[in-house]
Amino acid sequence: MGTHKAVVTTGIGDYDVLKYIDVPTPELRPGSVLIEVKSMGVNNTDINTRIGWYDQGEGEDDEEDKKGWNGKSSPFPLVQGTDAAGIIVQVGEGIEKYYIGKTVLIQSCTDNGWFGTDFDGGFQEKVVVPFSHCWTVNNTLTMEELGAIPCSYGTAESMLIRARITPGMQIMVPGASGGVAGAVIDLCARARNVNVVAIVGEGKKALLEEAYQGLPVTVREGRFGGEKWSKIVEEFKGCVDVVVDNVGGGGVMDILSCLKRGGSYVTSGAIAGAKVEIDMRTIYLNDLSILGSTKWADDCFPNLQRFINDSKIKPLITKVFKLQDIAEAQKAFLDKGAKVGKFVLTP
Template sequence: MKAITFKEFGDADVLQLADVPAPEVRPDDLLVRVHAAGVNRADLTHRTGGYGRPNFGDSTIMGLEIAGEVIETGSAVQGYKVGDRVMGVVGGGAYAEIARIDWRMAMPIPAALDYVHAAAIPEVFVTAHEAMLHLGGLRRGDSVLIHAAAGGVGSAAVQLAYATGAQIFATAEASKHERVVQLGADVVIDYRTEDFADVIKKTTNGRGVDVVIDFVGAPYFARNVAALANGGRLIQVGILGGGAQVAVELEQILYRHLQIKGTVMKSRAQAEKHAMVRRFREHWLERFDGGARLEPVVDSTFALARAADAHRRMESAANVGKIILTMAAEDLV
């Protein structure tokens, strides 16, 4: 089968289309003919050596989410059969014609969606639900600040917050504000020219927000704490801003009853990942089909052979929503 490989860590040019053996099916696996695969920030970290080795996870091939058709099932699989359309999160191996996925990490693709839009769902919407609703406890009538709201997880979080009935503050660069408002944000803040903590303080009459969803890390930490209401929850989903060290006034945590939680799907035990997917599926999956639909936000598509260009697109930070790789026959040359 065709897949994207790389022989050394480096820039996007290290990614190459190559012939590799198809993965073997284990008892809990679905073998899937991949039609589309999502590109994620973790893929960039993988490519540049941030995980320390090329086989971090379940495969030496990168990629964390797929959409495709089941072509074989393992002996312990329940609820799926050959021919089913599925999407889901894999432990690596998505940048390929064929991938294997633990059946408990898979979900049926809603009938209204094609493979490209299905591939834009699993990683970002599961992460957004876990961070904002399960860990952050967001409820109707709450307020939330969502950083990087035009990105994959950010755009998913805005939609889930809107569907929950929360007041939404979001940060994004000015050129992306209109799209973020269309997704449901009430107040969009230009992180380049405005101080989001000041905007929230003024807009909420000093109260702050109930939940902050942050991907940036150290450069935002103090202002995230300042933006929280008493009893507020800061959920740290990434550290894209660099730097792992922060300073915190413990009195702020104690006397304002704040909570700070971190979440990364990739490093969780498999049973915890199963639970994350199940929580999202039970709560939201039917909302991608029929009436008041959630929308997988697709920024752009690239043929598998152009994976390097897809990575450059993500590195440019120009995308609004997901970047997707496609595996049509004409894309594998």
């Protein structure tokens, strides 16, 4: 079936392990489809897998054999990319030709593992995947916006399902300028009309207020350890039903203090630090629930498909890069300057 361009990650390492090369286009299998990829989001999980961040050992493992999120070694060389949106251009045996030309999102988390982590993903011009991993969409979002959805919004939606978000709740989102946090805000404030307290770093308050103008989003600016942070914690102490936190780090105890009795703290990441100290008394004396979320809920992607087709969500896009410039895109992604929203790649 010829070849196409892809970014292949050759192993654990810095940006030099990312190779933009020609790869064979896989043959179709029964029940699968060939997708021409139009856009792919940039996510923490792609970087974390590349640098071996998920390994929980004490350094005894060889640098080239760091374990992935599931405790197994990542199958390098690997086409990463947990996000992909595109057009079905060919269908395998058992799939109706009706679907040729349809716009689809590829589900990032499946029963077989993570797209772009456990098997080849979206950082390529074409990809063959089981049709059961594809979700057709039909709305006014751009391809770049669609490519920003699968991983961030899937992760966010699954956390919201686990935390049993309902109308009338107040949700707190630290690190609110990031991709997953932005998806949480969108899925709460726009799709569900749930009140959100969004905490952002210095210089980002006005950007976020403009982005969510007219929605039930209260924005506060401050970083852990600063005077503004202390004021935020004091303002919302004991007022929040659910905290959705992918930041972690030193601010966790402060964030827990903002929960009401019986509240929930749900997390699927720890970009500011994975190892934190927690006073267990805060948890049990306040009847708090601590929830982790990696494997997605069954309702996750059906919900997202419905929200997309009903125009209930709209991702924020910071900048679009070409696929061959992936190293530049990941560096920009890791720069925590005055920006909000997602970075996206296009072929």
